[in-house]
Amino acid sequence: MSSAYAIPPGVTCLPDYEDHARALLSRAAWAYIAGAAADGLTLRRNRSAYDAISLNGRVLAAFGGDAGTRLDLLGTTLAFPVLLAPVAHHRLACADGEIATAIGAAAAGSGLVVSTESDTAIEDIAAATAGPLWFQLYIQHDRAFTHALAARAERAGARAIVVTVDAPVSGVRNDEQRAGFTPGSLGEAVHLRGLKPGPVAHAPLGSSLLFDGFLAGAPRWEDIARLRAVTRLPLLLKGIMTPEDAERAVREGADGIIVSNHGGRVLDTLPATIEVLPGIARAVAGRVPVLVDGGIRRGTDVLKALALGATAVLVGRPYVFALAVAGPAGVAHALHMLRAEFEMAMALTGCARLADIGSNVIHRGPSCN
Numbered sequence: 001m002s003s004a005y006a007i008p009p010g011v012t013c014l015p016d017y018e019d020h021a022r023a024l025l026s027r028a029a030w031a032y033i034a035g036a037a038a039d040g041l042t043l044r045r046n047r048s049a050y051d052a053i054s055l056n057g058r059v060l061a062a063f064g065g066d067a068g069t070r071l072d073l074l075g076t077t078l079a080f081p082v083l084l085a086p087v088a089h090h091r092l093a094c095a096d097g098e099i100a101t102a103i104g105a106a107a108a109g110s111g112l113v114v115s116t117e118s119d120t121a122i123e124d125i126a127a128a129t130a131g132p133l134w135f136q137l138y139i140q141h142d143r144a145f146t147h148a149l150a151a152r153a154e155r156a157g158a159r160a161i162v163v164t165v166d167a168p169v170s171g172v173r174n175d176e177q178r179a180g181f182t183p184g185s186l187g188e189a190v191h192l193r194g195l196k197p198g199p200v201a202h203a204p205l206g207s208s209l210l211f212d213g214f215l216a217g218a219p220r221w222e223d224i225a226r227l228r229a230v231t232r233l234p235l236l237l238k239g240i241m242t243p244e245d246a247e248r249a250v251r252e253g254a255d256g257i258i259v260s261n262h263g264g265r266v267l268d269t270l271p272a273t274i275e276v277l278p279g280i281a282r283a284v285a286g287r288v289p290v291l292v293d294g295g296i297r298r299g300t301d302v303l304k305a306l307a308l309g310a311t312a313v314l315v316g317r318p319y320v321f322a323l324a325v326a327g328p329a330g331v332a333h334a335l336h337m338l339r340a341e342f343e344m345a346m347a348l349t350g351c352a353r354l355a356d357i358g359s360n361v362i363h364r365g366p367s368c369n
């Protein structure tokens with residue numbers, strides 16, 4: 001682990017890390033990490049939708065003995081309701097990769113969802129930190145391999161399995177194409193070592209890119225019940241964007257739902273996650289926790305997500321930028337700033353406990369119609 005990590009002066013909030021990271025990363029790495037699908041409409045909408053929500057400031061509330069932000073979530077204790085979203089290939093941002101990230105997350109009392117496509121094996125990350133790890137699973141064309149990978153994550157100490165269901169194909173990645181970034185330039189996905197190559201999307205002129213066999217082995221609902229039987233860990237589905245799919249997820253045995261549009265990286269023109277969260281939370285009606293990601297950059301965003309039905313949130317790009325700039329120190333610092341902002345937002349809306357954060361903190365004036 002390098003000892004040269006330093007937080008640059010003047011970094012006061014998560015967006016400040018983005019500016020510093022842009023100056024450090026290659027054009028291709030920047031396009032992969034910061035980029036989005038097609039025209040980036042969903043990426044921008046994830047943010048603008050938070051900005052369009054106003055809060056009700058409340059005064060003179062009491063903050064007694066049990067005030068705080070601690071959360072017990074599916075057997076994982078978090079100092080505050082924020083997890084690091086699964087992001088592939090942390091070595092693109094920092095030579096110490098996922099180990100640096102996990103150390104930073106643990107220092108801040110948060111947890112890391114390790115990607116199927118990480119550069120570091122879950123066993124090695126677990127050996128380097130006592131902080132909570134969840135494992136994100138991409139269902140592979142080889143289902144026996146997939147089930148073995150889930151079992152491997154459980155043995156390594158992962159406390160939950162997050163099955164990402166919104167990306168049977170990776171989307172129209174024009175930012176990456178323009179920057180000359182190719183998936184081949186990512187390092188080896190160590191968890192997929194030994195997996196026999198599957199079908200590739202292939203489109204000679206006049207033929208179909210996806211419908212001549214590529215999607216035949218794509219994940220489907222039956223896979224969720226099978227996975228449910230393979231692991232004792234809590235199983236969450238990531239990438240749910242409608243109440244109908246949320247309802248089905250609960251019926252198939254999901255222990256949690258992550259409302260996500262993959263940070264606008266897969267299907268452009270999806271709505272913002274914060275726009276669909278209330279309807280999904282209503283459909284789920286407290287049967288399982290509902291988490292959300294996409295566009296969360298400020299403590300007020302965390303508060304808004306909880307007010308609109310989330311139990312916890314995940315952040316993606318911001319911690320990768322902090323990792324690129326200052327390694328584990330950057331990740332811990334970014335999380336610490338987000339927690340401080342969240343606590344201020346709670347205090348100034350009169351919420352002493354997470355349970356106090358309800359829809360009454362959202363200002364329903366004419367501007368929010």
Ligand SMILES: Cc1cc2nc3c(=O)[nH]c(=O)nc-3n(C[C@H](O)[C@H](O)[C@H](O)COP(=O)(O)O)c2cc1C
Pocket residue numbers: 032033034046085086087088115116117136164238260261262263264265293294295296314315316317318
């Ligand atoms: C560079 C990058 C790689 C990602 N890799 C994965 C992945 O391997 N698995 C996954 O489920 N989601 C992946 N995501 C999506 C994130 O988990 C998350 O949904 C998204 O980043 C949230 O939006 P935000 O970046 O605006 O916070 C990735 C996102 C980025 C930016």
Ligand SMILES: CC(C)CC(=O)C(=O)O
Pocket residue numbers: 088117167170262265
């Ligand atoms: C390696 C990719 C499939 C990871 C991913 O989910 C993404 O880049 O958004």
